[in-house]
Structures are given as C-alpha cells and as structure tokens.
Amino acid sequence: MTDAAILQQVRACKTQPILAPFSPLIIEFLQTLSQRLLQQRDKPEVMSLGFWLRRAQVMQMAKDLPNNAKARGLAFHITPANVDTQFVYSWALSLLCGNLNVVRLSQRRGDVAFLLERIIKETLAKPAYQAIESGNIFVEYPNNSPLTAELSSFCDLRIIWGGDETIKRIQSFPIPAHAHEVSFGNKISGALLDAKTILELDDIKSLVHNFYNDVYWFNQQGCSSPKLIFWLGADDNIAKAKVKFWSSLNALFISKQTSFIASVTERYALKQQFAAAHIPCPDNIDSIFLRFALVNGVQYQDIPRHLGQGLFYERDINTIDELEQYLPAYFQTLITNVLTDSALTCVRQDKAILRLADIGQALAFSHHWDGMNLLEEFCDRN
Amino acid sequence: MIEIDFDAIYSQSKEQKNATLLAQFNQLTEFHYQHCQLYKNIIDTLGLAPTNGCLELVPFLSTQLFKELELVSVPKSQIIKTLTSSGTTSAKVAKIYLDADTAKLQAKSLVKIMQCFSGKQRLPMLFMEPSNLIADRRGFSARGAGVQGFALLGRDHHYALNPDMSINWQQLEQFFTKYQGQKVLIFGFTFMIWQYFYQAVSASGKTLPPLDAIVFHGGGWKKLAHLAVGKTQFNQAMQQLFGKAKVHNFYGMVEQTGSIFVECEHGHLHAPNCADIILRSEQDLSVINDFGQQGIIQVLSALPHSYPGHSILTEDLGRILGEDTCSCGRKGRYFEVLGRIKKSENRGCSDTYQEVSHD
Incomplete structure (x- = not known):
C-alpha cells in the first residue's frame, strides 16, 4: 500500500x-x-x-x-x-x-x-x-x-x-x-535462584522445565526473558546448585531436541570480548548456552550487549541485601524460587524491580506492565 | 620487526611456507601479547598460548572485536593513521591503528602483489570512484585507503564518477580517447563498477573507444548477489565496456590491508607468501582440513605490527580449492569466497526501528 x-x-x-x-x-x-x-x-x-x-x-x-x-x-x-x-x-x-x-x-x-x-x-x-x-x-x-x-x-x-x-x-x-x-x-530481566532450595529439591525437573519456558521462547530476546542470573547462598552451595541446575537444563534441551538460534561467530566475538575483561566462559562455542560469570566489580553496563540466543550472565550473592547493588537501572522482571522473603518486597518497593514472577511466568503478559496499569494509561476519564 | 621477502610473492610451497609463516606468527603473537594488554587478557583468559606448534593453533580474533575494543600494540604517539571500515549496516565501525612501519609494509605488499598481475610498468589508471574520495580527509575509510594504496600502481589517475556518483563524462571520454587500444588499469569496488558505471554507461547508449584493460575489483559480491549478478555475467560486462579486459577479483579487508588475495587467470584467489587462509567449521570453529568443503574463512597476514590483526576470523564463507597445484603456477593455497555467513536475527527490544537490510 x-x-x-x-x-x-x-x-x-x-x-x-x-x-x-x-x-x-x-x-x-x-x-x-x-x-x-x-x-x-x-x-x-x-x-x-x-x-x-x-x-x-x-x-x-x-x-x-x-x-x-x-x-x-x-x-x-x-x-x-x-x-x-x-x-x-x-x-x-x-x-x-x-x-x-x-x-x-x-x-x-x-x-x-x-x-x-x-x-x-x-x-x-x-x-x-x-x-x-x-x-x-x-x-x-x-x-x-x-x-x-x-x-x-x-x-x-x-x-x-x-x-x-x-x-x-x-x-x-x-x-x-x-x-x-x-x-x-x-529493559533487562533476570532470575534469582536460591542455591539451598535447589539442592534440597528431590526432583528438579519441574523447576527446570518452567525456566526453559522462560528462556527458550522468543530466542531469549524478550524484555522479560531472563538474562541475568543471581545465585543466592553460601559459595559451596552455589557451586553445587549450579552444576545440578545447568546440567538439568542442558539435558532438557537435548531431550526436547531444541536449541537457541545462535551464530557461532557472534558467540565467538562475545567470548573474546568477555575474555578481554578477564571474564572466562566455561562453555564450548557450540554448547546449548553460554555462561559468563560476573565477578569482582564488573557492572552490567560495562559488559557486552546481551544478544539473547542462550547467554546467561551469572552473579553470585551470599545475602539478599547484595542484590540491589547489582540490578541494572532498567531492570524489569525478576523470576525467583525464593518464596516469601520480605527482603524482596523491600527491593521491589524501591522500584529497582518492576515485576516479580514465578519461574515459568516470565513471559506472561499482564495489563500491569513496567510499573503501570495500562488500562489507566490507555483510557481517558470522564 | 619481521623480515618479509617481497621479491617472490607466490614462490613458497607448503612445507617451506608453513615453516616460515609459523616462525613469523609465533613472533607476531608474542609481540602483541607483550604489547597489547587487551590481547593478552584474551589469550590468558581463554587459556591460549602465544607460541604454538602449527598455524592452525595460532589464536585468531573475531573481526567484531576491532569494532568493540581499541586494539593497538604500539604507543599511541606512534600511530600515524587510523583506518575505519565503511560500516554500512552496523552503527559501529572497525578501527585499525597503523604506525609508520605497518603502513609502509602494507603499501609495499600491495604493490608487489598487484605487479604480479599488472606488470612492473606503471600504467594509466582509472578509478571507479568520485575524485573527492581521497580529498575528503575526514577519515580514512576502507574505500579511501584502498584507492590510495592502489594509486601507487599506476599513473595519470582519472576518476570516473562525480561526487554524486553520476558519470563524469568529461574525465571518462578523455581517458578512453587518450589511451585508446592501450594497456590501462581499472580499479573499483565490484558493486560500484556494476551499479554506477556499467549500468549507467549502458543506459546512456554511448559507446566508448576500446581499451586493453586490466580490471581489479573487490569488496564483495553480496550487493550484486542481491541483484542476481554472477561472476560470468560481470566479466562479460567488463569485456563489453572496455573492449579487451583481463578481470581480477580480489579479496581483502581493512583489518589486513596490503596482504590481499587476488584471482589468477583461472579464477582462483591466491594466498601470497605473507598470508594464508584456514577454514573453520560453522558448528564449532574446528579446522576443516578437507579441500572443497565449505567453512568460515580465517585469514592470516604477517603484516600487522601496530595492532593484533595478524590472525582473524572473518564472517565470510569459503572453500579451499587446492594448495601449490593451481595451473597458473602460483604456489600456496587457492580458494573461492562463497558469501557472508548467515547472521542470527538480533531482535532485541531496542530494535523496533532498526534499518531493514538486504545484506
């Protein structure tokens, strides 16, 4: 036309x-x-x-x-x-x-x-x-x-x-x-995963399945697709929980015969960009997902732009109080398995997190979005 | 500084070339490792080594890194020229930092390689570019650098286009009349020659006196592929335009100016002594040893000293056709470029308004 x-x-x-x-x-x-x-x-x-x-x-x-x-x-x-x-x-x-x-x-x-x-x-x-x-x-x-x-x-x-x-x-x-x-x-979104809870799970399948639904769809490129992963707990628990969680996720992708749409040259460039900032990546270029550990003083704004395609930027925190300092300014959705923590509500009140959701619900749209009631925004008043 | 023998460009066969290049590349990698902190970080963090036992193990940087990071291996005060890529689709441009030594090596290498095809005599030269390309000094674009480098090959330079990319008939007719039937050099980017020259001349209905032309063209087929123009069609068009034309495509990039790969009489791109290519798997970047199989092109050049660009993973696909065995007699690997690797769609939420591109 x-x-x-x-x-x-x-x-x-x-x-x-x-x-x-x-x-x-x-x-x-x-x-x-x-x-x-x-x-x-x-x-x-x-x-x-x-x-x-x-x-x-x-x-x-x-x-x-x-x-x-x-x-x-x-x-x-x-x-x-x-x-x-x-x-x-x-x-x-x-x-x-x-x-x-x-x-x-x-x-x-x-x-x-x-x-x-x-x-x-x-x-x-x-x-x-x-x-x-x-x-x-x-x-x-x-x-x-x-x-x-x-x-x-x-x-x-x-x-x-x-x-x-x-x-x-x-x-x-x-x-x-x-x-x-x-x-x-x-906007950028992420997940807060409590290491101890994950270690205590007899069956991690349903958690991983829900997480899969959050990251796989839209090739992890939605505003509410989790990209930053915060691991909460003692260092040794985190280390063990990571192994349990990521290997289960990997296995799920394999059993479903799905993968992210990724470019090998873009992944390679990203690996090198992170390496230039001393951030290693434990995964091979052809892995289902690539993980980068945000350590020391690295802030989100200093690292390469997230491309979707199965990239996870991981940060370990020992207490919930550490979370806020690492949240980027334009943080939107936090999915979490931390059930009823008043500390989370505090963080949320500061507007650092616009939306909290259960794992598996990251992409669920609602008329409450980015801190607004869209029905109010889209309507006029008599 | 590495010694490069420019008297013999395509003389080394496999064993000799591998030995020479490996020594040069270990020396270069070690140099950049010592003098470029970011390069050192990459090598260390990825668990690579600056000295290696074979060419395939020499670390290779992603071309993308030259857009993201400032990669330089000499004090900034020694940089005399910064080359930038044209960057048509991406907002970010590559920055290549040249010191006097590297710039000199690149210029020399380019002339020596091209002379293997055009002869030592400096021929009258026509550029398929607007005459203000070099005068416009705002930055050294890849195109500008290309024209400057190639200009050393010829004399009595003419420019076929006006600044608005229309044909400069006065320049053109002068050149064709003056050198009718004589040997001349034509240089241009493939797409420019086709779009702004061949199509415009054809449409004008004018006929130009015949020349005996050697045509060098490069810069990729991707825009022409979009118009469905192939190599044969392009070469035929050149015969039609110039009367007699020897057409040589070349493959090169701003990150490795000077050590270009030129197509021989049999249509094969050749690696000169100071450069080489390796193909890597589209799945996991492992080395593809079988000739004839498609892979991602890694380019090696012994020329970059002021920046760590001696070993680069491109975003081009190619196929090695053979080594030391081309019937043109040139030694070394010969290959063809098959196009750009398919990029993933990066549809971030910030991309609502991004330009739709056909590249």
Missing part, C-alpha cells in the same frame, strides 16, 4: 464511532478470536495469548478499569520485532478501552506475527464485527517513511514499544497537545 493510501485509510478510521470500554461487542469479538488462537496447539506463545483473551480473563481484568473511564480516541501503536505476539497484547488492551487503533507492524517480525495478523483480519471480517473492523487497522511501512510523523500528528494516544533509541527517534515527531503517550524503553 502507498503512504497516501495508508493515510487515507487511517483518516477514515478516525471518523468511526467509538465504543465504551469493555463493551459486550468487544468482549465477544475477543472471545471469538481467543477460540481461533487456542487451535494453534503447537505454538505455546499463541496459546498463552488465546487464554489471555478469553472472556473470563477479560472480565477479571475489567476490575482494574478506573472509574469513569472512556476511550481516548485513535491509538497509534508502534510495535516491536522481538516478540511476535506483543502487538496483539498492545492492540487488544487498547481495543478493550474502546479506542480506535492503527497498529504499525515491524518489517522484521517473524512468522508467528504474520499468522496472528491473518487470524485477526479473518475474525474482523465476520459480519458481526463490522463495527470493530473499520476502526482497527494494521499497517506496515518502512522506518524512514514520513507516515510515522503524519500518524503521530493526529492520534490521541501513541504507544511506543521497545528501545530507547526508537522512542527518542519517534518522540521527535510531535503528537497533539491533548494526546497521551506510553512508551516502553530498554
């Missing part, structure tokens, strides 16, 4: 009637979509999305809708390339708020994103949902197109997913004075 055609389509979209937040028609539409998605049994990330869109889950979410909420108008979503399902979460939440939506899809999105786009369009095309279809469009255009500036100039809500650089660049295009913006900058 040409820029002019897209622009014309979006302008027409803006004139469509606006629905009230959580209108029955919207909920029914999402329920229908959910049923379609739940047929994709071989794609766990699509299944998760399907569950999230079910009527029961949506009604649960409705409880967090602020009083007197109303739609903002036209929402312009700029969605990321790294997590194929993300554009649907962003769009569906905004749709639930009653907004009209134009969703810019990344040109580097993966196969699953194309599949989702197709299913959504087919569902929208059903006669029953005509009122929704004309107010929701999905577009694709090159990064350097003037469309980003054009669409920004008349939207009522702009949602920018991913990357400080992206946000900075898009923010150079003004939005109307009344419009609201929500942006999601660079």
Whole structure:
C-alpha cells in the first residue's frame, strides 16, 4: 500500500464511532478470536495469548478499569520485532478501552506475527464485527517513511514499544497537545535462584522445565526473558546448585531436541570480548548456552550487549541485601524460587524491580506492565 | 620487526611456507601479547598460548572485536593513521591503528602483489570512484585507503564518477580517447563498477573507444548477489565496456590491508607468501582440513605490527580449492569466497526501528 493510501485509510478510521470500554461487542469479538488462537496447539506463545483473551480473563481484568473511564480516541501503536505476539497484547488492551487503533507492524517480525495478523483480519471480517473492523487497522511501512510523523500528528494516544533509541527517534515527531503517550524503553530481566532450595529439591525437573519456558521462547530476546542470573547462598552451595541446575537444563534441551538460534561467530566475538575483561566462559562455542560469570566489580553496563540466543550472565550473592547493588537501572522482571522473603518486597518497593514472577511466568503478559496499569494509561476519564 | 621477502610473492610451497609463516606468527603473537594488554587478557583468559606448534593453533580474533575494543600494540604517539571500515549496516565501525612501519609494509605488499598481475610498468589508471574520495580527509575509510594504496600502481589517475556518483563524462571520454587500444588499469569496488558505471554507461547508449584493460575489483559480491549478478555475467560486462579486459577479483579487508588475495587467470584467489587462509567449521570453529568443503574463512597476514590483526576470523564463507597445484603456477593455497555467513536475527527490544537490510 502507498503512504497516501495508508493515510487515507487511517483518516477514515478516525471518523468511526467509538465504543465504551469493555463493551459486550468487544468482549465477544475477543472471545471469538481467543477460540481461533487456542487451535494453534503447537505454538505455546499463541496459546498463552488465546487464554489471555478469553472472556473470563477479560472480565477479571475489567476490575482494574478506573472509574469513569472512556476511550481516548485513535491509538497509534508502534510495535516491536522481538516478540511476535506483543502487538496483539498492545492492540487488544487498547481495543478493550474502546479506542480506535492503527497498529504499525515491524518489517522484521517473524512468522508467528504474520499468522496472528491473518487470524485477526479473518475474525474482523465476520459480519458481526463490522463495527470493530473499520476502526482497527494494521499497517506496515518502512522506518524512514514520513507516515510515522503524519500518524503521530493526529492520534490521541501513541504507544511506543521497545528501545530507547526508537522512542527518542519517534518522540521527535510531535503528537497533539491533548494526546497521551506510553512508551516502553530498554529493559533487562533476570532470575534469582536460591542455591539451598535447589539442592534440597528431590526432583528438579519441574523447576527446570518452567525456566526453559522462560528462556527458550522468543530466542531469549524478550524484555522479560531472563538474562541475568543471581545465585543466592553460601559459595559451596552455589557451586553445587549450579552444576545440578545447568546440567538439568542442558539435558532438557537435548531431550526436547531444541536449541537457541545462535551464530557461532557472534558467540565467538562475545567470548573474546568477555575474555578481554578477564571474564572466562566455561562453555564450548557450540554448547546449548553460554555462561559468563560476573565477578569482582564488573557492572552490567560495562559488559557486552546481551544478544539473547542462550547467554546467561551469572552473579553470585551470599545475602539478599547484595542484590540491589547489582540490578541494572532498567531492570524489569525478576523470576525467583525464593518464596516469601520480605527482603524482596523491600527491593521491589524501591522500584529497582518492576515485576516479580514465578519461574515459568516470565513471559506472561499482564495489563500491569513496567510499573503501570495500562488500562489507566490507555483510557481517558470522564 | 619481521623480515618479509617481497621479491617472490607466490614462490613458497607448503612445507617451506608453513615453516616460515609459523616462525613469523609465533613472533607476531608474542609481540602483541607483550604489547597489547587487551590481547593478552584474551589469550590468558581463554587459556591460549602465544607460541604454538602449527598455524592452525595460532589464536585468531573475531573481526567484531576491532569494532568493540581499541586494539593497538604500539604507543599511541606512534600511530600515524587510523583506518575505519565503511560500516554500512552496523552503527559501529572497525578501527585499525597503523604506525609508520605497518603502513609502509602494507603499501609495499600491495604493490608487489598487484605487479604480479599488472606488470612492473606503471600504467594509466582509472578509478571507479568520485575524485573527492581521497580529498575528503575526514577519515580514512576502507574505500579511501584502498584507492590510495592502489594509486601507487599506476599513473595519470582519472576518476570516473562525480561526487554524486553520476558519470563524469568529461574525465571518462578523455581517458578512453587518450589511451585508446592501450594497456590501462581499472580499479573499483565490484558493486560500484556494476551499479554506477556499467549500468549507467549502458543506459546512456554511448559507446566508448576500446581499451586493453586490466580490471581489479573487490569488496564483495553480496550487493550484486542481491541483484542476481554472477561472476560470468560481470566479466562479460567488463569485456563489453572496455573492449579487451583481463578481470581480477580480489579479496581483502581493512583489518589486513596490503596482504590481499587476488584471482589468477583461472579464477582462483591466491594466498601470497605473507598470508594464508584456514577454514573453520560453522558448528564449532574446528579446522576443516578437507579441500572443497565449505567453512568460515580465517585469514592470516604477517603484516600487522601496530595492532593484533595478524590472525582473524572473518564472517565470510569459503572453500579451499587446492594448495601449490593451481595451473597458473602460483604456489600456496587457492580458494573461492562463497558469501557472508548467515547472521542470527538480533531482535532485541531496542530494535523496533532498526534499518531493514538486504545484506
């Protein structure tokens, strides 16, 4: 489609009637979509999305809708390339708020994103949902197109997913004075593993299986994919727990016959970059994952950019109090097997950790994201 | 400083070459180990040794490191020139630090290698570049350095392009008319020759007087592969353009300027005495000994003294075709380059807006 055609389509979209937040028609539409998605049994990330869109889950979410909420108008979503399902979460939440939506899809999105786009369009095309279809469009255009500036100039809500650089660049295009913006900058996530608990586990399988689900999907490239691993405990326990944990994870990958999508030359470069900073790597270049021990005074900002692809940056701590000093400024999700530790809550109150989750739930999306209630952000008030 | 015999470029057969190179590489590795702290850290941390029993064991750095780290083995005060890679797709550029000795060695090596193909006589020379490329001194890009190095081979330099990459007809017609039917040198990057010269001249409908040209071109096929232009088609186009053309592709990189690999009359890239190539497995980087098998290209060059770039793992795929046995008579390994290694998609959350690239 040409820029002019897209622009014309979006302008027409803006004139469509606006629905009230959580209108029955919207909920029914999402329920229908959910049923379609739940047929994709071989794609766990699509299944998760399907569950999230079910009527029961949506009604649960409705409880967090602020009083007197109303739609903002036209929402312009700029969605990321790294997590194929993300554009649907962003769009569906905004749709639930009653907004009209134009969703810019990344040109580097993966196969699953194309599949989702197709299913959504087919569902929208059903006669029953005509009122929704004309107010929701999905577009694709090159990064350097003037469309980003054009669409920004008349939207009522702009949602920018991913990357400080992206946000900075898009923010150079003004939005109307009344419009609201929500942006999601660079984030890193990790795991806090208690060594003693792991050593005491009779069966480590379920823990490792959950951890596998957190790291394997999206090639470990999501903002909430665990990348930094904190080991808590006495040094000798940590050493033993590491052996138990990593060998089990390795075995799980082998039994599932899966591996990360990795480049041998990039891994080699990374190994050498770390070596230049005296950080060794115990793993061979063709191992399923590579681990780097962050020792001494090495801080996260001093080490190479994490590429996903099965890289773990490990840090040992003896007490929970040591955790905070090692958390990068833009830390998002911490998954942990430390069950009820008040110390963790303290850390969280300082906003050093935006989200705590159980192991296995790192990638589970929620309308509480990056410290915000997105229903509040995507809605206006009467 | 290592002594390099530039009088015989392709003279050494396997045993002799291996012995000479191994001594040179142990000496070089030891030198960089002593004088470049980051290089020493890498060797020590990875448990490698600066002195080794065979060429395959000589440590090799990832090309990426020259973009990430400042790798230099002489005091900064001795650096006279810093080469940078063109960096079309990546935001980071490689930085190569040259002192006077290394720069001199590289220039000398380049001329001596090229003379094996163009003869000792300095021929009139046409660059497929805009004339302001060298005048623009903001930095020494790989392209600028290439042109400067090759310029020493010829005389009466002409530049075929204007600064906006359009054809400079006045320069071009002058060169073709002046040297009609005579031996001349043509130098350019493969993609530039095709895109800005061949296609533009064809489209103009003009015919130029025939020359007797020796064409040197390099810089990779990846952009042409995208246009589905192969070697045969390229060479035919050169005949068409120049009347008579001997076409030599070359393979080289900014990290190892000077010790380039040039294609012989039989279409094979040859390693000169001062350089070599090793192929490594795409799975685990182990050495591939069987000729004819595809692997990642590691390049060795005895020239880099001011920076630890004597042994590098590239991101190119290639295939060794033989050693000492090419029918052109040149000794040493000969090979072909098969393209770029497939990079993984790095789709971090910061990449929403990254440029879509066809490379």
